[in-house]
Amino acid sequence: MTKKPKVSDQLTPADIEILRYITEFRILTVTQIAALTHRSRQVVRRRLRVFGAENLVTARSRALGAGPGARENVFSVTEVALAVLHSKKKMTCDARCVGAKAVEPLFIEHELSVNWFFIHLQHIQRSEPRFKVQRHIERRNSRVEGNSTGPSLPARFSTGEAADESHLIVPDGVFTISDREKGRALLFFVEVDRGTEPLVNTKRISGDIRHKIDCYQRLFQSDRYKGCESFFKASFRGFRLLFLLNDNGRMKAVCELVQSMPPSDFIWATTRDQMDQHGLSAPIWARGGRSEKPPESILGPLAFESSVLHTIR
Numbered sequence: 001m002t003k004k005p006k007v008s009d010q011l012t013p014a015d016i017e018i019l020r021y022i023t024e025f026r027i028l029t030v031t032q033i034a035a036l037t038h039r040s041r042q043v044v045r046r047r048l049r050v051f052g053a054e055n056l057v058t059a060r061s062r063a064l065g066a067g068p069g070a071r072e073n074v075f076s077v078t079e080v081a082l083a084v085l086h087s088k089k090k091m092t093c094d095a096r097c098v099g100a101k102a103v104e105p106l107f108i109e110h111e112l113s114v115n116w117f118f119i120h121l122q123h124i125q126r127s128e129p130r131f132k133v134q135r136h137i138e139r140r141n142s143r144v145e146g147n148s149t150g151p152s153l154p155a156r157f158s159t160g161e162a163a164d165e166s167h168l169i170v171p172d173g174v175f176t177i178s179d180r181e182k183g184r185a186l187l188f189f190v191e192v193d194r195g196t197e198p199l200v201n202t203k204r205i206s207g208d209i210r211h212k213i214d215c216y217q218r219l220f221q222s223d224r225y226k227g228c229e230s231f232f233k234a235s236f237r238g239f240r241l242l243f244l245l246n247d248n249g250r251m252k253a254v255c256e257l258v259q260s261m262p263p264s265d266f267i268w269a270t271t272r273d274q275m276d277q278h279g280l281s282a283p284i285w286a287r288g289g290r291s292e293k294p295p296e297s298i299l300g301p302l303a304f305e306s307s308v309l310h311t312i313r
Contacts, residue, residue: 010054014039016088018047019056019081025115027074027108031312035119040313048075056081062108074108113272114172114192117244117280121175123308124281131281131299134232135175153231159218169215176232177299185234187225188242188298189216195246199257209254213261216241220266240298242285243269251291258289268298279306 011019014037021036022028030048034041051057057075064070118135125133136153157169171189178185191212201208219225225239243258245251251271258264265288274284274295282305283297297303 011084015047015051016085018044019051019077019085022057022075022077023082023085025118027076027111028115029072029074029112031072032112032115032119033075034312035308036122038311042313051081054080056084074112110192110194113194113244114190116272117190117192117275118173118175120275120280120306120308123279123311124177124306127279127306128281128304130180130302132178132180133175134178135173136231153228157219157227158224159215159222167215167218169212169219174228176228176234178234179302185232185236186298187228187232187234187236187239189225189239190242190244192244193246193250193254195250199253209257210261213241213258213264213267216267217261217263238266241267242298243267244275245269245271247271247273251286255286255289255291264288268296270295275307276309277307279304279308281306 017037018033021033025032028036030041030044033039033044033048037044048057048059052059055078057077059073059075061071062074064072121133121135125131153174157171159167159169169189172192173190175188175190176185177188193209197212198208200210220238226236228239229235243254245254248271251269255269258267258269267289268285268287269289269291270284270286274282278284281297281299281303283295283303285296285298286293287296
């Protein structure tokens with residue numbers, strides 16, 4: 001009787017890459033996987049069908065805004081896939097412990113939006129090798145090979161006030177962009193806003209955008225952000241807070257709030273549509289919430305168009 005080959009023996013390097021990306025991002029759509037791997041959606045779908053048959057991935061259906069009945073699948077890895085990756089030394093035990101944890105349905109859309117931000121961010125480095133991107137999405141707590149050593153970055157940043165929940169910041173992500181030619185690095189915090197949080201809570205408690213901005217201002221002034229220097233191996237003189245907003249209406253409201261809360265020049269804002277059309281490196285950002293002025297690029301005069309959506313087949 002012929003012995004059935006192990007699943008791990010049948011996986012190609014391209015298969016491992018797909019599984020690693022799904023583990024790192026926790027959940028991904030076919031289009032997102034295609035953008036990350038530079039493969040066509042048709043090829044990705046074929047491989048995912050194989051992975052599903054081998055119990056390497058699970059799929060759940062989500063509604064699209066494209067019309068009644070329009071749906072797509074969202075994929076996550078299984079414990080079987082994590083064991084395979086671990087056996088091939090493609091990730092540390094840290095990632096294996098949490099990589100297959102389910103994302104609650106309430107947070108799926110937010111998680112996918114955050115993932116799109118970091119997929120676009122990665123495309124900056126692919127489009128222009130002059131720039132190096134280092135990203136950290138602590139809430140996923142995944143350490144994929146190549147980012148598994150060195151000091152850890154805290155999931156929460158204290159503003160220097162009393163050590164309670166109302167004075168802690170939990171960003172959607174932290175990253176740096178380094179200019180290889182000039183040897184400089186900029187630090188960024190990311191907030192992906194889907195319009196579900198109130199702008200201003202009349203009870204003046206945490207949970208609104210105003211309080212979030214206030215906390216980031218305190219973090220900026222306290223220099224506690226410098227705790228990122230050992231992780232990213234760079235020195236920083238300040239940071240930029242990036243708001244990715246759901247639509248133009250939310251953009252207008254947040255920009256008005258930002259301008260009303262000086263000092264806020266370090267806070268930049270744009271919309272999901274602008275990111276998708278032009279990429280994060282293009283001049284799409286309202287610096288300091290000044291949406292009435294010409295938009296700027298987070299790369300300054302080195303701005304360029306870099307939408308990853310234009311590369312998807």
